[in-house]
Amino acid sequence: MEKFVTHIGKAIPLNRNNVDTDAIIPKQYLKSIKRTGFGPFLFDDWRYNTPGDLDIDVSTREINSEFVLNQDAYQGGSVLLARENFGCGSSREHAVWALTDYGIRAVIAPTFADIFFNNSFKNGLLPVILADEVMDELFSAAEQGEEITIDLPTQEVRAAGKAWEFEIDPFRKHCLLEGLDDIGLTLQKADKIKTYEAQRKQTAPWLFN
Amino acid sequence: MGGKTLYDKLWDIHLVDTDENGASLIYIDRHLVHEVTSPQAFEGLRMANRLPWKLNANLAVADHNVPTTADRVNGIKDPISKAQVDALDANCDEFGITEFKMNDLRQGIVHVVGPEQGATLPGMTVVCGDSHTATHGAFGSLAFGIGTSEVEHVLATQCLVQKKSKSMLVRVDGNVGAGVTAKDIVLAIIGEIGTAGGTGYAIEFAGEAIEALSMEGRMTVCNMAIEGGARAGMVAVDQTTIDYVKGRPYGPTDEQWEQAVAEWRTLHSDADAEFDKVVELNGADIQPQVTWGTSPEMVVPVDTVVPNPDEEADSVKAEGMRKALAYMDLQAGTPIDQISVDKVFIGSCTNSRIEDLRAAADVAKGRKVADNIKLALVVPGSGLVKQQAEAEGLDKVFVEAGFEWREPGCSMCLAMNADRLEPGERCASTSNRNFESRQGKGGRTHLVSPAMAAAAAVNGHFVDVRSI
Numbered sequence: 001m002e003k004f005v006t007h008i009g010k011a012i013p014l015n016r017n018n019v020d021t022d023a024i025i026p027k028q029y030l031k032s033i034k035r036t037g038f039g040p041f042l043f044d045d046w047r048y049n050t051p052g053d054l055d056i057d058v059s060t061r062e063i064n065s066e067f068v069l070n071q072d073a074y075q076g077g078s079v080l081l082a083r084e085n086f087g088c089g090s091s092r093e094h095a096v097w098a099l100t101d102y103g104i105r106a107v108i109a110p111t112f113a114d115i116f117f118n119n120s121f122k123n124g125l126l127p128v129i130l131a132d133e134v135m136d137e138l139f140s141a142a143e144q145g146e147e148i149t150i151d152l153p154t155q156e157v158r159a160a161g162k163a164w165e166f167e168i169d170p171f172r173k174h175c176l177l178e179g180l181d182d183i184g185l186t187l188q189k190a191d192k193i194k195t196y197e198a199q200r201k202q203t204a205p206w207l208f209n
Numbered sequence: 210m211g212g213k214t215l216y217d218k219l220w221d222i223h224l225v226d227t228d229e230n231g232a233s234l235i236y237i238d239r240h241l242v243h244e245v246t247s248p249q250a251f252e253g254l255r256m257a258n259r260l261p262w263k264l265n266a267n268l269a270v271a272d273h274n275v276p277t278t279a280d281r282v283n284g285i286k287d288p289i290s291k292a293q294v295d296a297l298d299a300n301c302d303e304f305g306i307t308e309f310k311m312n313d314l315r316q317g318i319v320h321v322v323g324p325e326q327g328a329t330l331p332g333m334t335v336v337c338g339d340s341h342t343a344t345h346g347a348f349g350s351l352a353f354g355i356g357t358s359e360v361e362h363v364l365a366t367q368c369l370v371q372k373k374s375k376s377m378l379v380r381v382d383g384n385v386g387a388g389v390t391a392k393d394i395v396l397a398i399i400g401e402i403g404t405a406g407g408t409g410y411a412i413e414f415a416g417e418a419i420e421a422l423s424m425e426g427r428m429t430v431c432n433m434a435i436e437g438g439a440r441a442g443m444v445a446v447d448q449t450t451i452d453y454v455k456g457r458p459y460g461p462t463d464e465q466w467e468q469a470v471a472e473w474r475t476l477h478s479d480a481d482a483e484f485d486k487v488v489e490l491n492g493a494d495i496q497p498q499v500t501w502g503t504s505p506e507m508v509v510p511v512d513t514v515v516p517n518p519d520e521e522a523d524s525v526k527a528e529g530m531r532k533a534l535a536y537m538d539l540q541a542g543t544p545i546d547q548i549s550v551d552k553v554f555i556g557s558c559t560n561s562r563i564e565d566l567r568a569a570a571d572v573a574k575g576r577k578v579a580d581n582i583k584l585a586l587v588v589p590g591s592g593l594v595k596q597q598a599e600a601e602g603l604d605k606v607f608v609e610a611g612f613e614w615r616e617p618g619c620s621m622c623l624a625m626n627a628d629r630l631e632p633g634e635r636c637a638s639t640s641n642r643n644f645e646s647r648q649g650k651g652g653r654t655h656l657v658s659p660a661m662a663a664a665a666a667v668n669g670h671f672v673d674v675r676s677i
Contacts, residue, residue, distance in 0.1 A: 017529050018404055018504050022644045027625045031274065031289045033248035033296050035357075045646045054289055083525055085405035088438065089644060090623075091340040092246065093356035114374075114408055114440045115340055115354055122358035169372065171232040182358070183257070186366040189226055189234060193262075193368055196225045196236055206461035206469050207238050207333070209265075 002124035003179035007105045008149045009078030011142035011159075014068055019082055020089035021116060025098040028053050038094055039101030043069055079148045081138055082109040086127075087116025096123045106150045108157065110135055121172045122182065126150060128157060128166050137162065152177060212479025214376050215445055216411045219351040219476070223334045225368055235371045238333040239345075240363045241319045242269035242306065244297035245625070246338025250361035251300040261304055262367040268328050268459075269301045269308035272318045273625045277588050277615035282312055290626060317591020317617040320344040320558035324428065325593055327457025331446045331473040336363055341558045341641065343434040346443035347427035348450055349476040351411070353440040374441070375409055375485040378478075380416035383492040388675035390568065391426030392560060392639065392658035394418060394490075395433040396498035396508045402488055404506040407439030410486065413478060414444050418492035424453040425564040432559045433641050436505040445477035499545050499671055500643045500656040502533035507643070509545060511661070511673045517541035536645055537653050538633070549670040550655070551634040553578075553585040554648070555612075555662050557622035560639035561590030563597050565659040569639075570603040572663035572674060578611030579669030585612040586628060588620040610667065624649045637665035 029041045032054055040058045047069055049062040063070050069077075080099065086109040087095060096119045099107065106126040120127045128150060130138070134157075138148065141159040149158040152173060157164050175182065186193075201208045213221070225234040247269075254260070261267060274290040275281065285291040294311065301308035309315040315322065320341055323329040335345040335352035338360040345352035359369055379398055398414075399406075412434050419430065427444045434442025444450075451470055454460050461469045496510035507530070509516065518530035518541065534541065539548070555561070555569050566589060578585045587607045589595035595617055598604055604614045621628040622640035630636055630652025639662050640647075643654040657665065664674040 015525075016532075017525055020504075020642075020644045022623075022642070022647050026646060026650070027623050030245050030625065031293050033252075033293060035249045035252075045650060051650050085408065085438070088404060089340065089435075089642060091338060091342075091354040091356055093249075093338075093358060096356070111405060111408060113405070113438060115356060115435075119356035119358065122356065169230065169232070171228070171230040171370075174230075182370060183259070183362050183365045186234065186362065186368055186370065190366075192226045192234070193236070193366065197263075197367075200236070204332070204469070204472060206330075206465040209461070209465075 001122070001179045001181065004105065004124050004126050004152055004176040006149065006151045007078065008147055009105065010074065010076055011079040011081050011138065011148045012068055012074045012077035013139045013142040014080060014082045015139065017083045018085045018088055021087055021092050021095040022089055024087070024095040025092065030092060030094055035097050036101055038098035039103070042098040042102045043067070073145060078103050078105050079150065080104050080107045081135065081142055082107060083135065084109065084111045086112050088113035091115045093119045096120050096125050100125050108135070108138060121176065124176065124179065126152065126176060130157060130164055130166055134164050211483040212481040214478045214482040214484060215349060215413050215443055215476060216351065216376050219332065219334070220373055222332065223351065232370050232372060234368045235334060236368055237336050237363050238266060239323070239328060239335045240267045241323050241335065241337035241342070242267055243273060243319050243337070243339060244271045244293045245273045246357050247300065247360055248293065248296045249357050250364060251304070253361040254364055259365045261306065261364045264305055266367060267306045267364070268323065269297060269306050270316055270319050270322050271297050271311055273619045273623065275311050275618040276626050277618050277620050277628060279616060281616055287627070314592040314596065317594065318558045318561060318619055320432065321561060321590030321594060324348065324424070325591055327454055327460030330454060330460060331450055332476055336369065340435045341432050343440065343442045344428050344432040344558060346431040346434065346441055347424060348454070349443060349446035349473065351441055351443065354435065374411040377407060377410040377412045377439070377486040377488065378484040379412055379414050379488045381418035381490045381492050382416045383418060384421060385418050385492040385495050388660065389495050389497060390658040390660060391422050391429035393495055393498045395430045396500065396505065396656065397490060397495045399433065399437045399505050400508040401490060402437050404436060404504050405438040407434060407437040410439050411441040411443065412437070412439040414442060419444055420447065423564055424449060425562040428562065429559055433505070436641055446473045497658065497661050497674055499661065501537065501539060501545070502530065503536055503643055503645050504533070505643060505656060507533055511545050511671060513545060515539050515541050515543045515545065546671050546673065549581060550637045550665050551583050552630060552636045553582060553662050553666040554621040554636055554638040554640065555586065555659050556588030556590070556620050557640035558590065559641045560659050561588060561594065563594050565639065566594070566598045566603050569659040569663040570606040572660050572677070573610040573612065573667060574606050576610055576667040578666045581669045582666055585666040586615060586621060587612050588615045589617050591617045612666065621648050623647060637662045637671065
């Protein structure tokens with residue numbers, strides 16, 4: 001997994017509540033059996049006026065110039081700003097893969113849906129929770145073209161000469177800073193898992209038939 | 210210290226380890242696998258040279274991509290869908306995981322198949338790379354959806370690293386009236402708590418109206434916990450649960466059955482258990498529900514009108530309502546029963562079980578699908594549900610009324626196969642999500658119960674099912 005330490009980037013203001021994972025990456029792209037290549041289809045239904053699919057070249061599609069991702073000011077943006085309940089709906093990790101493949105390193109919102117939030121950490125995408133009032137300031141900073149700094153070691157977001165602290169689970173922070181593989185960490189506890197299984201088999205043998 | 214909630218009990222039973230940061234390792238009893246969220250996980254196992262930790266904890270079935278037309282016995286025509294289903298078959302064969310393949314009678318929607326086979330049992334932890342895994346919580350199990358990285362993690366370690374959620378009790382006291390179903394109850398709950406109301410919580414559904422539900426009804430309620438933001442929804446074990454599980458192929462038998470039932474009977478919240486949040490609804494107040502917008506919280510009773518964003522104080526919310534009305538091509542103030550529909554979909558992991566099909570057939574019987582309806586689909590949740598429905602003659606009722614009777618799969622709930630809405634089409638759907646383009650690009654979804662969907666099909670517009 002790619003490490004996340006400090007990131008400085010242009011912010012993209014997506015001023016919506018309840019951005020669901022169907023909107024982040026529509027169902028037709030879920031047929032891919034790879035983890036990569038989803039970036040061109042990020043926010044597909046909002047980004048293009050014409051329909052798309054895995055086998056349709058995006059350069060042949062009509063662009064929705066009103067959508068924020070298509071505006072000149074936000075090209076090359078790597079920090080996504082959104083409103084409440086970002087990533088709600090389906091558990092598809094493709095939503096995270098589409099964001100990272102596009103080049104997004106962090107999403108900042110007042111609240112996130114649980115599964116999306118969890119999936120982000122597995123892919124080096126940092127979801128940052130900040131209060132509504134702070135989000136208002138970040139949205140205006142983004143609209144004025146200010147870059148945003150996300151400093152994970154100090155747990156600070158900085159923009160337009162101001163700084164705000166954010167919370168993060170210490171284990172997740174550690175994994176992001178080091179780029180650690182979760183599975184490898186859990187397998188270090190293989191003995192504990194085997195002990196649990198042996199004990200559980202005594203009380204609930206029907207689970208081990 | 211107060212007693213334990215059902216969630217506390219399930220958590221404690223499965224706790225393998227807790228580290229100094231409060232991250233817990235939880236043991237997973239059942240892992241359900243489908244074709245869309247698993248290929249990258251199997252690829253990850255191969256790349257790291259890892260094998261599944263406990264092979265028979267896994268059960269796989271293809272559901273999202275499969276065609277629902279009878280000609281599927283000859284294979285899948287769409288090459289991209291076919292590649293994904295083939296990948297699941299190949300991965301299960303390679304690693305030795307049990308899979309019900311597309312033309313197996315037991316194939317169906319993963320959340321219908323698990324309970325039907327007794328692969329979902331009370332007291333289990335059940336996970337699947339699908340947000341509607343909450344369905345299985347109906348059995349007094351801890352069930353939640355996971356992403357593909359976690360699918361790989363469960364395959365490799367039989368565990369997940371989790372942080373304990375907060376607990377919420379949703380009590381629905383009193384009994385619901387005739388014509389009001391589990392779907393209406395859960396839509397009313399989501400309307401009350403909002404689509405993010407359950408974020409960070411595990412919800413226990415309780416109260417007379419929940420206890421009175423069949424297992425099918427409880428599954429419908431738990432299924433949509435995620436639409437209220439909660440990864441897990443659950444209902445305490447009672448005699449209804451135990452009666453449903455008895456005799457299922459993957460369930461315990463003989464001495465182990467007795468032993469299991471003894472444990473299962475403890476799976477309820479203690480009388481003095483405390484919840485972080487309690488929400489109460491009165492069953493008698495719940496009416497048949499219809500969603501009007503692009504989020505499941507945008508829901509109203511059928512005998513009301515489309516709400517007005519100008520009356521919403523929160524400006525971001527009001528703007529969301531305006532966007533939803535524009536997308537849905539609806540005017541504030543329009544009576545719900547004047548909204549006509551183009552297509553009807555009866556199916557999905559929310560509402561494709563035998564009881565759902567019976568409720569829809571009751572309405573369809575002796576009636577005809579209205580002329581303005583371009584397509585009315587009935588998609589059973591599994592091959593076994595289909596077989597049961599056919600034994601009861603429900604297929605004939607539907608076909609005579611003008612519905613199409615299909616093979617099992619997720620179908621038009623998310624339109625990964627050929628069943629979908631065209632741009633601008635409006636659908637009365639028994640599925641779980643009314644997001645923009647969920648059922649096809651530009652499609653407009655209204656979520657309703659099976660009886661309400663059938664009533665919309667035969668009337669051509671929404672109608673209060675209690676009035677027909």
